[in-house]
Amino acid sequence: MEPKELDDKSLKEVLPPTEGSGINTRAVLIFCAVLIVIAVLVHVSMWYLFNVFDAQKKSADPTLSPLAPRQQQIPPEPRLQAMPNTADPQKQIFDPKDVESMQKNAKDVLDSYGWIDEKNGIVRIPIEEAMKLVVENEKQTQTAPATQRNAVPNVQQ
16 A cells, blocks of 8 residues: 555554643633632631631620729639739739748748658658759769779780
8 A cells, every 4th residue: 555545534543643732721720710719718708707706705705894903803713823023012913921921831841851751761851952962972973983993903815
């Protein structure tokens, strides 16, 4: 067969089909547009939902009298113990004597001897004594290997 004698039908069977770029541009653009619209709708609905939740929370809060001083408004129970206001004792919400007594008790515990667990023989000692014991223990552990090295003779085989 000569190429001149081939008709259109037989030529298409011999040559492989050719395609364009392989990407459906119109479908990709439609997908992107739909994705953007959905993202905008989700963001708008979330903004609306947060505004609704905020309005519900604000409506549940009690309205305080504008005449009530702000430092007198004590939060609901349980309250944490505040540190004393040494600059202005008049602005102190909690009893400063209570805070002072709590600090004195803590200092007494830290500076005294006592039992923590008598069954197991665990005791409490003052901080200064504990620091001295730690320093002495460190000195002994640092000097002990040096004396052991000098006492053992070098043995060569």
